[in-house]
Each structure stands twice: as structure tokens, then as C-alpha cells.
Amino acid sequence: MDGEKIINEVMGGGLRALNRLAESPLVERFGLEERTQALVYEGAKRVAETAAKAAKRLSPTPSRGAPRSSRKFDLSLTEEQQLMRDTVRRFADEVMQAAARDGDDRGAPPDGFMETFAELGAVQMAVPETLGGAAESVSAVSQMLVAEDLARGDIGLAYAALSPLSFVNALVLWGDDEQRAKLLPLLVDGDVTEASIAVAEPHPLFDPSAPRTSAKKSASGYVLDGEKFAVALARTARWFLVAANLHKVGPRLFLVETGAPGLSVDEEPTMGLRSAGLGRLKLSSVKLGPEALLGGEEALKKVGTVVYRDAVDRARVGWGAMAVGGSQAVLDYVIPYCNEREAFGEPISHRQAVAFMIADIGIELESMRMLVYRAAGRIDAGLGCQREAYLARTLCAEKSMEIGTNGVQLLGGAGFIKDHPIELWYRHLRAIGVMDGNLLV
Amino acid sequence: MYLEIPSSLKPIVNQAHQVAKHVFRPISRKYDRAEHEYPKELDMLAALMDGLNAGSDQRSASVEGLQRNATQGEGVRNGGNMSTCLGLTELCWGDVGLALSIPRQGLGNAAITAVADAEQKERFDGVWAAMAITEPGAGSDSANIRTTARLDGDEWILNGEKIYVTAGSRADSVVVWATLDRNLGRAAIKSFVVPHGTPGMEVVRLDKKMGIRASDTASITLTDCRIPRNNLLGTSDIDTKKGFGGVMQTFDNTRPIVAGMAVGLARAALEHTREILAEEGVEVRYHGPLFGKSAAEAELIRMEADWEAGRLLMLKAAWMADNGIPNSMEASMSKAKAARVANRVTLRCVELCGGRGYSEDSLLEKWARDSKILDIFEGTQQIQLLIIARRLLGKRSAELR
Numbered sequence: 001m002d003g004e005k006i007i008n009e010v011m012g013g014g015l016r017a018l019n020r021l022a023e024s025p026l027v028e029r030f031g032l033e034e035r036t037q038a039l040v041y042e043g044a045k046r047v048a049e050t051a052a053k054a055a056k057r058l059s060p061t062p063s064r065g066a067p068r069s070s071r072k073f074d075l076s077l078t079e080e081q082q083l084m085r086d087t088v089r090r091f092a093d094e095v096m097q098a099a100a101r102d103g104d105d106r107g108a109p110p111d112g113f114m115e116t117f118a119e120l121g122a123v124q125m126a127v128p129e130t131l132g133g134a135a136e137s138v139s140a141v142s143q144m145l146v147a148e149d150l151a152r153g154d155i156g157l158a159y160a161a162l163s164p165l166s167f168v169n170a171l172v173l174w175g176d177d178e179q180r181a182k183l184l185p186l187l188v189d190g191d192v193t194e195a196s197i198a199v200a201e202p203h204p205l206f207d208p209s210a211p212r213t214s215a216k217k218s219a220s221g222y223v224l225d226g227e228k229f230a231v232a233l234a235r236t237a238r239w240f241l242v243a244a245n246l247h248k249v250g251p252r253l254f255l256v257e258t259g260a261p262g263l264s265v266d267e268e269p270t271m272g273l274r275s276a277g278l279g280r281l282k283l284s285s286v287k288l289g290p291e292a293l294l295g296g297e298e299a300l301k302k303v304g305t306v307v308y309r310d311a312v313d314r315a316r317v318g319w320g321a322m323a324v325g326g327s328q329a330v331l332d333y334v335i336p337y338c339n340e341r342e343a344f345g346e347p348i349s350h351r352q353a354v355a356f357m358i359a360d361i362g363i364e365l366e367s368m369r370m371l372v373y374r375a376a377g378r379i380d381a382g383l384g385c386q387r388e389a390y391l392a393r394t395l396c397a398e399k400s401m402e403i404g405t406n407g408v409q410l411l412g413g414a415g416f417i418k419d420h421p422i423e424l425w426y427r428h429l430r431a432i433g434v435m436d437g438n439l440l441v
Numbered sequence: 442m443y444l445e446i447p448s449s450l451k452p453i454v455n456q457a458h459q460v461a462k463h464v465f466r467p468i469s470r471k472y473d474r475a476e477h478e479y480p481k482e483l484d485m486l487a488a489l490m491d492g493l494n495a496g497s498d499q500r501s502a503s504v505e506g507l508q509r510n511a512t513q514g515e516g517v518r519n520g521g522n523m524s525t526c527l528g529l530t531e532l533c534w535g536d537v538g539l540a541l542s543i544p545r546q547g548l549g550n551a552a553i554t555a556v557a558d559a560e561q562k563e564r565f566d567g568v569w570a571a572m573a574i575t576e577p578g579a580g581s582d583s584a585n586i587r588t589t590a591r592l593d594g595d596e597w598i599l600n601g602e603k604i605y606v607t608a609g610s611r612a613d614s615v616v617v618w619a620t621l622d623r624n625l626g627r628a629a630i631k632s633f634v635v636p637h638g639t640p641g642m643e644v645v646r647l648d649k650k651m652g653i654r655a656s657d658t659a660s661i662t663l664t665d666c667r668i669p670r671n672n673l674l675g676t677s678d679i680d681t682k683k684g685f686g687g688v689m690q691t692f693d694n695t696r697p698i699v700a701g702m703a704v705g706l707a708r709a710a711l712e713h714t715r716e717i718l719a720e721e722g723v724e725v726r727y728h729g730p731l732f733g734k735s736a737a738e739a740e741l742i743r744m745e746a747d748w749e750a751g752r753l754l755m756l757k758a759a760w761m762a763d764n765g766i767p768n769s770m771e772a773s774m775s776k777a778k779a780a781r782v783a784n785r786v787t788l789r790c791v792e793l794c795g796g797r798g799y800s801e802d803s804l805l806e807k808w809a810r811d812s813k814i815l816d817i818f819e820g821t822q823q824i825q826l827l828i829i830a831r832r833l834l835g836k837r838s839a840e841l842r
Contacts, residue, residue, distance in 0.1 A: 015463035037488035044492025141442040205730045355830035367750030374444040390727035395746040
């Protein structure tokens with residue numbers, strides 16, 4: 001904004017001059033302070049009036065572009081978001097917490113879990129009415145809140161539940177007409193409850209912007225080679241969205257159907273997240289048709305690069321929301337425990353060594369939440385969020401694990417045994433710093 | 442959900458930034474060296490700020506904007522609390538000590554705004570008020586203060602000793618915390634406006650400090666100091682159920698401001714460190730694995746993430762105050778996080794910049810000295826943790842001490 005710059009320049013110049021004047025011994029010697037100050041007051045008033053008028057002229061007319069420029073800082077949720085929140089929270093409290101241990105033992109969501117989740121309507125709420133869903137508009141904030149509240153129930157099961165949702169989000173955002181028409185109805189109507197997204201890879205220093213999994217153009221479409229790490233619902237999903245580096249084009253997302261020749265799923269035993277039914281996806285010369293590229297031919301152009309970057313950011317918001325929800329669960333659990341557990345004749349929460357740890361959990365939890373919310377809010381406002389999502393990921397990776405380990409510490413021996421869910425959450429929370437990709441709000 | 446600075450507040454941020462850049466920064470080192478010398482540039486600045494206030498549609502970064510606004514069915518507000526926090530952020534990007542020395546913007550003014558009645562607000566309009574709470578024998582345990590107030594006819598008689606009074610010698614008045622009855626604990630603590638020049642109140646010493654040296658820190662004695670009865674802020678009733686109520690309310694408004702100060706100071710250090718390290722080829726990129734970066738770049742990013750958290754917590758606490766939502770815990774969270782981050786960041790920035798950071802060539806070493814006080818005044822880190830823990834755990838101060 002040039003006008004703003006001019007105002008700043010004028011103000012800056014005036015202020016510098018004032019400083020010199022104020023420093024001048026002459027002003028003091030001749031008893032000029034008061035008169036000078038009166039002049040400054042009048043001058044400043046006029047400058048501010050002019051600036052206020054100029055600012056009014058510069059701001060866009062309310063009829064066009066007003067929503068963005070006049071937006072206020074606002075932490076409140078829409079009615080739709082609040083309703084969804086209530087539903088998901090009930091599901092987390094009533095279904096997920098009870099199913100979490102079983103899922104962890106089996107290495108898959110308990111029978112019927114995915115179907116029960118589908119009945120909540122989260123998928124329908126992620127698809128706009130125009131595409132056959134029930135949402136007035138799609139919102140990354142809404143998706144983020146769903147992720148947070150599911151993770152509050154259990155991060156592992158949340159990962160399972162969010163995988164088809166991530167798949168749907170990608171289709172809604174970037175699928176071409178054909179891809180949407182073919183796949184969305186299956187998921188919206190609940191015929192298919194399992195689909196997944198495979199971006200992460202098993203090597204250290206993994207960078208989702210530069211996957212090692214490769215794609216090459218062939219006469220009949222594309223050929224994919226590589227490995228994908230800790231893919232949720234790997235054995236049961238009907239579709240995968242796979243990230244691969246397309247030769248001479250850059251990283252892109254590909255739709256891969258289960259049963260494609262060359263696609264196999266290996267065991268993926270991990271520290272946590274087990275209830276999501278993890279598997280290592282192996283792609284060995286998997287041949288795909290040209291229609292497998294998400295977004296179709298268009299995605300070969302620059303827009304495909306922008307889309308892929310967006311997908312990386314949205315994954316970070318997703319895992320950030322998982323960190324927030326999982327850490328909230330820890331806080332909610334340690335509070336009653338430390339209030340009830342007595343040592344030395346009083347509740348351990350009466351000791352600052354314990355109470356301060358809990359205060360720090362509260363502070364860092366809210367810190368993570370603010371960074372994640374901001375990144376999601378920027379997506380919905382049409383602003384970029386690469387920096388914000390990266391910072392959110394950085395903070396969440398560190399703080400959520402700190403909260404996980406302090407959660408166990410606060411329970412002491414009880415935190416280490418499987419009678420309590422804290423040890424499970426500790427194992428889940430280690431994933432926040434590891435997982436990059438494999439989700440999408 | 443929209444957590445960006447609203448465009449309606451950008452002119453205020455801009456204004457404050459210009460002041461910080463063109464008035465504070467050029468004289469920052471000068472008054473760091475010349476401790477206790479009055480920065481005369483600030484009188485001009487006060488006139489300027491009053492003028493800007495009078496001329497603009499909105500209040501600028503003044504503490505009078507701190508009133509709580511109950512929601513009036515007109516939707517979300519971004520009001521005086523947020524603009525004050527944002528304004529102070531910018532001013533403290535310039536210099537914390539000087540920001541604390543701007544005439545008529547004292548912490549006492551915040552107290553007057555928070556607890557005074559309408560008549561008092563009018564009477565004390567335009568006064569520069571410092572805030573005197575701490576005593577030699579009572580710091581964080583402010584319920585334990587010994588300064589007394591006794592009613593004698595139409596006057597209060599104050600007796601006691603106050604220390605660490607920011608702007609205590611330069612302000613026109615001091616808001617003094619005193620007890621009406623030591624046996625009645627915190628409920629009996631009230632605040633009194635004592636104008637300088639009142640017989641019996643004396644500035645007995647100015648402290649020499651590690652940082653914020655541009656700001657005066659005074660010790661004050663009150664010896665049979667008589668002030669008019671209606672200089673007691675709020676009500677003289679002792680409501681033991683409400684406890685600290687009145688006087689403590691000030692903190693819900695001032696703690697996010699101190700958070701803002703920390704955010705501004707830390708940003709100054711981060712920005713300057715980035716400039717210095719850029720000369721050494723360190724570039725900050727928000728992509729790629731954190732552990733694939735140089736240690737310096739990764740540390741800059743980690744610090745920025747923490748800094749951003751402090752900033753957003755401050756905005757949240759201010760937003761709640763502007764919208765009439767109780768925010769004691771959030772105010773403490775913002776202050777605790779932003780202040781500890783500012784201290785860690787400024788110290789780390791000195792380390793990252795090596796000799797350039799440690800020498801007086803740059804302001805980095807000064808910022809690292811200035812930052813320490815932010816984690817101490819308006820409630821230390823540990824007091825904030827106590828407040829937060831009590832709220833989270835549902836404990837009274839008698840249980841979680």
C-alpha cells in the first residue's frame with residue numbers, strides 16, 4: 001500500500017526532526033519546552049487526522065473485498081463448527097476411549113469402529129452440497145477441530161478415522177470432475193469407509209517436499225516406485241493417495257487402488273499409532289493410468305506444484321491438531337489423578353513440583369493450540385500458511401512429547417503400566433515429531 | 442477463526458512502530474549509559490502521542506483503552522486491550538525502558554482505569570501515575586504488605602515503605618497499595634492515589650539496575666502522609682469473600698501488556714540476529730526437515746515458534762478482555778510464556794551472534810539485560826505458574842501455596 005508507506009515516511013521524518021529538536025539545548029535554555037510541546041501537539045493532531053482520512057480512502061469500499069480487510073481477530077467458532085465439535089467429542093468420550101486399548105493390542109481399529117465413525121457424518125460435512133455432501137462450505141478450521149477432538153479420544157484411532165477424511169479432503173480440494181464423480185459418492189454414501197493417504201517415508205530426515213518415491217511418465221500413464229511409512233488402514237483401505245516425485249515435474253499426488261500390480265503392504269510394527277492399522281506400502285513398478293494423477297492433466301502445470309505445497313502445509317496442521325488433542329487428553333487425565341493421589345498426607349497437587357508441571361502443560365498446550373489454529377485460520381482466509389504451519393509443527397513436535405513424558409512422570413509407576421492410558425498416549429505423542437504428511441485438513 | 446492482526450488496528454501498530462524506530466532506537470544506548478538522566482525527548486513524545494490520540498479515530502497505545510467491555514450484542518470486538526498490547530509491543534521493540542517512561546502511561550494509570558469510579562477517573566485524567574506494591578518484606582506475597590492506611594476525619598494517613606516503583610520519581614502521582622487492617626488479610630488491601638509533593642511521601646533512593654536503565658525505579662517512604670478520603674480507588678468496604686478482588690483485577694489487564702512488551706523485545710532480538718547471521722550465510726527457510734538445517738537456522742526457527750506462541754497467547758488474553766470474557770488464567774499464561782521466551786530468546790541471540798552480540802556494538806547485549814525484568818515484574822514466572830495451576834486444579838491459595 002503506497003499511501004501507507006507515504007504516511008509512515010512523513011511520520012518517520014517528523015519524528016526524527018522532533019528528536020533532534022528535543023535534544024537541542026537551545027529549547028531548554030530559552031524556556032521553549034512548553035511552547036514547542038504545544039506546537040508538537042497541534043502538529044501531531046493534524047498529522048493523525050490526515051492519516052485517518054487517508055486510511056479511510058485507502059481501505060476498500062465495503063461492497064467489494066470487505067470480508068477479508070474488515071475481519072477481526074476472532075477465536076469463536078461458527079455454529080456449524082460448534083455442533084460438529086459436540087458430536088465428535090461425545091464420540092471420543094463414549095466410543096474411542098473405550099476402544100483405544102483394544103485397538104492398540106490388535107494393531108487395527110476394533111471391528112465396527114470405522115462404520116460407527118462414518119455414521120457421525122464427518123465425511124458428509126467435509127464435502128460441499130454442490131458435490132453431494134452436506135457442508136455449506138469447506139473449512140480447514142472445521143477439519144482441524146475434528147482432528148483435535150478425535151485425538152482427544154485417542155490419537156491412534158483418530159489417525160484411522162482421519163485417513164478417509166484426508167482422502168476426501170484432497171478430492172474435494174484438487175480432484176478433477178471425473179475423479180470426484182467416480183470416488184466421492186462411494187465415500188459420501190458410506191459404501192467405502194476406508195481410504196488412506198501415503199506421503200511419509202521410512203528414512204531419517206524425511207522431507208515431504210522431496211519424496212524419494214518416484215513417478216515416471218509412461219506410454220500408458222505413470223509408473224511408481226518407492227516405500228511409504230506407517231500408512232493408516234493399509235490392509236483395508238480401498239484407495240490410497242500416494243505422493244511421488246514425478247520426473248522433471250516435481251512431487252505430485254496419485255490415486256492408487258488396492259490390488260494394483262506391484263503394490264504390496266508389509267507389517268509396520270511401531271511404538272504407537274498401532275490402532276490405526278498401520279502398514280508399509282511398497283510400490284514396485286506400479287503402473288497407473290493417466291487418470292491417476294490427482295487433478296488430471298492440469299496438475300502437470302505449475303498449479304500442481306502449488307497444490308502439493310498446500311498439501312504439505314495441511315498435513316502439518318492435521319498433525320498439529322493431533323498434538324493439541326492428544327496433549328489435552330493428558331492434561332484432562334493428570335488433573336483428577338494428582339488431586340486424588342495423596343502422599344505425605346495431602347494431594348500431590350498441593351506440591352509446587354507437581355502443580356508447576358501441570359501449569360506448564362497448560363501453557364504449552366495452549367501455545368500449540370494457538371499456532372495450529374492460526375495456520376488453519378489462514379487457510380480458510382485464503383492466506384498462505386507455509387511459515388505458520390512449519391512453526392506449528394516445530395512447536396508441537398517438541399512440546400507435545402514433553403507433555404507426554406511429563407504425563408507419565410506425574411502418575412509415577414502408575415503411568416508406566418497399562419492400567420492407565422497415559423503410557424499409550426506417550427507412545428502416540430512420539431509420532432508428532434516423526435510424522436510429516438499422511439493427513440490432510 | 443481468524444488470528445491475524447485486524448486491519449482496523451494496523452494504523453496504531455504503524456504509529457507506535459514509527460515512534461519506536463525514530464524516537465526510541467536512536468536514543469536507546471544513550472539512556473542505557475546515562476542511567477537516571479531524564480530522557481527529555483519523552484516530553485515531546487507525550488505531547489505528540491496526545492496529539493495523535495486527539496486526531497485519530499481510535500485510541501492509540503494508551504493504558505486508558507483498557508476498560509473492559511461487556512459484549513453488547515454487536516458481535517466480536519477488537520478493542521482497547523488489544524490495541525494497547527499491540528502498541529506496547531511495537532514501543533518495546535524500540536526500547537522497554539523508554540516505553541516505561543512515557544509520561545501519563547504508567548502502570549498506576551492502568552490501576553486507575555481498572556478500579557476507579559467515574560468521578561475519580563475524571564479527576565485523575567491526564568495524571569501520570571506510578572504503581573507501588575512491593576515492600577522490602579513483601580514481594581510476590583503482596584497480601585503480606587505492611588504499609589497501612591488509617592482514616593482520620595476526611596483523610597487517610599499512610600505509613601510504610603515501598604520499593605521497586607517503576608517511574609516512581611518521574612510520575613506525578615503514585616498509586617500505593619496499603620492495608621486498612623493487617624488482621625483482615627488481602628481483602629483489606631486497597632489502593633490510594635498519592636500525588637507527588639504530598640507532605641510525608643518522599644523518594645529516598647533510585648536503584649541502579651542491570652537493565653531497563655532508561656526507566657527510573659524508586660524507593661519511596663510514607664510517613665504520616667495525609668491524602669483526601671476520596672483518593673482511595675474503588676470502595677473502602679472490606680469484603681472478605683471477594684478477597685483481593687478490586688486491586689488484583691488490574692493484573693488481568695496489565696499482564697497481557699507485559700506479555701506484549703516481551704513479544705516486542707524478543708522480536709527486536711530475533712530480527713537483528715537474523716540480519717547478523719544472514720551476513721554469515723545463514724538463511725531461514727520454513728521448509729525441509731528441521732534436523733537437516735544448520736544448528737543456527739534450526740535454533741532461529743525454534744525460537745520463532747516459541748515467540749509466536751507468546752504473541753498469540755497475548756492476543757488471546759487481550760481478545761477475551763475486550764469481549765468481557767474472564768481471563769485471569771489466560772492473562773497469566775500469556776505473561777508466563779511471553780516473558781520466559783523473551784528472556785531465553787534474547788540470551789540465545791547474544792550467544793548466536795558471538796562477539797557481535799556480547800559487545801556494545803549492537804543492542805543485543807542490552808536487550809538480554811532488559812528482558813530479565815519482564816519475567817519478574819507484574820508477577821514472577823513462579824507466581825504466574827501458581828495462578829495457572831490453581832485455576833487448572835481448582836485449588837485455593839491455602840491449599841496450593
